[in-house]
Amino acid sequence: MSQAEPLTSNVRPATDSLITIRIxxxxxxxxxxxxxxxxxNLKSTTPLQLLEQVKSEINTSGALxxxxxxxxxALKIYTQAHGSKSMNxxxxxxxxxxxxxxxxxxETRDGGLWDLGVCNETEISVFNWQAYLEFKQNPEEKW
Structure with missing residues (x-):
């Protein structure tokens, strides 16, 4: 019998996770x-707290x-760890x-990030909701 290594996304606990934010x-x-x-901590952090944390990072980091x-x-899950990604x-x-x-x-639903399906190594997009709706109606990319 072989001992399979656990996926890296499953090694870290929900109280000490890593997520990618796509601004x-x-x-x-x-x-x-x-x-x-x-x-x-995905179990105690709410989506609004995460949004405020990201806004604070944007306003204080010179790179942003x-x-x-x-x-x-707005916050929306882009992809889960080891899941398929969007073609967009x-x-x-x-x-x-x-x-x-x-x-x-x-918030669209009550609960912490963990309760809403966010796990370790999830990618979450942060954006303007109205701009998203406009782009969704006409998804034309410009260069």
Whole structure:
């Protein structure tokens, strides 16, 4: 019998996880910047707390200065660890009902991130909800 190594996404506990935040400035121009949040407690952190943490990081980090002119009011899961990714490189158009955590500054469902399906190594997009709806109606990319 062979001892299989556990997946790296399952090694860390939910109280000490790592997630990737995809900050989307512009959908048509594909302006996206990733930040890593380490040591996050998914069981006690709510989606609104995560959104506030990301906004604080955007407003204090010099590397994110170009991303400060957007009103970020939405969080949506882009992909789960070891799951399939969307064909769209900017945002996942599928699963709006299940994977949207915050819409227009309000939580879509109650609970911590863990209760809403966020696990270790999940990628979450932060963006402006109105810009997302406009891009979803006409997903034309510009260069």
């Amino acid at each position: 989307i400035k512009s959908f048509p121009y594909r302006n996206v910047k990733n930040i890593i949040i380490k040591d996050i 200065r170009p991303f400060r002119n957007v009103e970020y009011d 490189l900017v945002i996942n158009f599928e699963n709006d009902e299940e994977w949207t955590l915050v819409k227009m500054g309000k």
